[in-house]
Amino acid sequence: MDQLDIRLLELLQMDGRMTLSELSKKLSLSRPSITERLKRLQDREIIEGFSARVSLKEIGRDVIVYIQVSELKVLSYSEFEKWIIDDPDIIECHRLTGSVSYLLKAAVTGMDHLSRLIDRLTPYGNVNTSIVLSSPVSFRCITPNDVKEEKK
Known part of the structure; x- marks a missing residue:
C-alpha cells in the first residue's frame, strides 16, 4: 500500500459517496487508476464496504x-x-x-x-x-500510518 492508497482511504472514510471524478481530481490520477486501486483495496479486504454514518x-x-x-x-x-x-x-x-x-x-x-x-x-x-455524556471523538479516519507512528 503506497501513499496514494492511504490518501484514498482517508478521502473515502471522510466521504464514502465521493465520485470517481472527485477522487481523480483530489489524487491527480485518472479515473481508471482510481477504479483499479479501489478494486485492489476491496479484493485485499482493506475496504470492507461502504456505509452512511447516521446521527443517532x-x-x-x-x-x-x-x-x-x-x-x-x-x-x-x-x-x-x-x-x-x-x-x-x-x-x-x-x-x-x-x-x-x-x-x-x-x-x-x-x-x-x-x-x-x-x-x-x-x-x-x-x-x-x-x-455516554459526550463524545469528543466519535469518528476518526484510520490509516496504516497511525500504526507506524505508534511504534516510534
Whole structure:
C-alpha cells in the first residue's frame, strides 16, 4: 500500500459517496487508476464496504450506553452472541478478556427504553451500564500510518 492508497482511504472514510471524478481530481490520477486501486483495496479486504454514518440523535436514539456483561449465565458464548446479534438496540458487541465477558454499545430513545434493554440482558449475566455524556471523538479516519507512528 503506497501513499496514494492511504490518501484514498482517508478521502473515502471522510466521504464514502465521493465520485470517481472527485477522487481523480483530489489524487491527480485518472479515473481508471482510481477504479483499479479501489478494486485492489476491496479484493485485499482493506475496504470492507461502504456505509452512511447516521446521527443517532436525529433518529431519536440519543441515549448512548455502554453495557458490561460479566459472569455469563448461559450455556455458551455463542448462545448469548446469537441473541445479541438479533437485538436492534445493540449497535456494537465486543467479547473481552478479563472479568468482563462482553462490552456492548447500545442506542436507545430514553430511560424507559434503556430499562427494558437491561431487563432483557439481566437473565444472561451481571449487567453494568455507563451512559455516554459526550463524545469528543466519535469518528476518526484510520490509516496504516497511525500504526507506524505508534511504534516510534
